[in-house]
Amino acid sequence: MTVMMTSIWPVVLNIIWMNIASPQLILDFKLPSEESYMELYDKSLSFYWSKDYYNTQMYMEFALADKRYRDIMLLKCHERCSRREDDKLSSLFYSSLVSVEKCTKKCMRQLFNEPLKLPLRIIKDFKNYEPHNYLQFAYYKIGNLPAAYELAKLYLKHNKDSEMMNQNVNFYSSKMKKLVESLSHEKADSVDIFQMGTDSYYRADYISATDQFNQSLTLYMGELSRCKTLCQTGFDEYAGMKAPNLTDTHTFQEQFVKLYHRVMECRYKCAQKFDEVFDNMEEDYLPRLLNYLQFSAFQSKDTLFAAQIASAYLKIKPGDQVMTQNRKFFMKKIGEDYTHLAPLEQTINELSADMEVLAAIVGKKDMRRRLQEKRNFVLGDMGLVSELNPDPLVLWTNTY
Numbered sequence: 001m002t003v004m005m006t007s008i009w010p011v012v013l014n015i016i017w018m019n020i021a022s023p024q025l026i027l028d029f030k031l032p033s034e035e036s037y038m039e040l041y042d043k044s045l046s047f048y049w050s051k052d053y054y055n056t057q058m059y060m061e062f063a064l065a066d067k068r069y070r071d072i073m074l075l076k077c078h079e080r081c082s083r084r085e086d087d088k089l090s091s092l093f094y095s096s097l098v099s100v101e102k103c104t105k106k107c108m109r110q111l112f113n114e115p116l117k118l119p120l121r122i123i124k125d126f127k128n129y130e131p132h133n134y135l136q137f138a139y140y141k142i143g144n145l146p147a148a149y150e151l152a153k154l155y156l157k158h159n160k161d162s163e164m165m166n167q168n169v170n171f172y173s174s175k176m177k178k179l180v181e182s183l184s185h186e187k188a189d190s191v192d193i194f195q196m197g198t199d200s201y202y203r204a205d206y207i208s209a210t211d212q213f214n215q216s217l218t219l220y221m222g223e224l225s226r227c228k229t230l231c232q233t234g235f236d237e238y239a240g241m242k243a244p245n246l247t248d249t250h251t252f253q254e255q256f257v258k259l260y261h262r263v264m265e266c267r268y269k270c271a272q273k274f275d276e277v278f279d280n281m282e283e284d285y286l287p288r289l290l291n292y293l294q295f296s297a298f299q300s301k302d303t304l305f306a307a308q309i310a311s312a313y314l315k316i317k318p319g320d321q322v323m324t325q326n327r328k329f330f331m332k333k334i335g336e337d338y339t340h341l342a343p344l345e346q347t348i349n350e351l352s353a354d355m356e357v358l359a360a361i362v363g364k365k366d367m368r369r370r371l372q373e374k375r376n377f378v379l380g381d382m383g384l385v386s387e388l389n390p391d392p393l394v395l396w397t398n399t400y
Helices: 002-018 023-028 037-049 053-083 090-112 120-127 130-141 145-158 163-175 190-202 206-232 252-275 285-299 303-316 321-334 342-362 364-373
Strands: none
Touching: 037 053, 037 120, 037 130, 053 090, 053 130, 053 206, 120 130, 130 145, 130 163, 145 163, 190 206, 190 285, 206 252, 206 285, 206 342, 252 285, 252 342, 285 303, 285 321, 303 321, 303 342, 342 364
């Protein structure tokens, strides 16, 4: 049983991750079980409470793999269906929404038949990484400390305030001769690579730092895009979901704005979650990443790339005096003509548009209250200085 776990799961997990870049492979891939992650999770918990930790580990791994598979396929279906609507005129906005949603649902039904009816506890547990909590304990009980340590670190990464898991991490590390750094249950994300970049940066290894910060930026844009997509589409359903009230006297526009408000709040949190990873962060995540990247690129003699990143930074924080001076210096080196980084520019423009839409929905007063209550405003001012700052001559900062 133990041998089977160690031989099967690296293959299963690697296949799941490979499918992000290889959609055809994942369409042909089948998990070792036909049950859904909801059923597999409950089965794992039943083994956990009966202290059968070998089966706890096996079925929890199956549950996580099935959840990951469904999420990847939802994104693939939505992406495929959205491409069909790229040429729609803005006047057909609602028609496009309906078309993409129906196409996505049809695609998912071909893969999974009917949507799961998820109880609230399942939704909360997977959102809060509780399967990893049970799994780390199961691995500990069957004597696999490296796997227990890795899962405990992963859980703690997403639940920073968990004293229990912090103690577990310290306990596992004290018992192990060699610590495990890689996360086989979750690929390195933007934040992980960013931290590697800062290590290289402070060793003055600017070539490695430039490469790592650039990788982190690419991952950030992908993670942000996937998060926003999941804000507006889905397949599995909450079991307690109520049917729409067709006798509601509110206008269609009023009801649509209420629903769209929820989507925009979700999209806002997609950017915000990166800032919450670090404690006492003096600058928000994306401008901080770009700041390190432009300096590392310059130190690596890639002045063109440094100028492009500095220009992108100023779109997020217009008026920043240090970055303005940096950009002027870079421009003297390379001249005025250079191409902008289209994917990065698109990401920043979308973030700016999201902020403007949310401000239009909740009102400028509410947005000002949010900014005052936050230690750091997500993504600087995003061009809203003239709208939200009473004195347009005062540079917008994160300190207020």
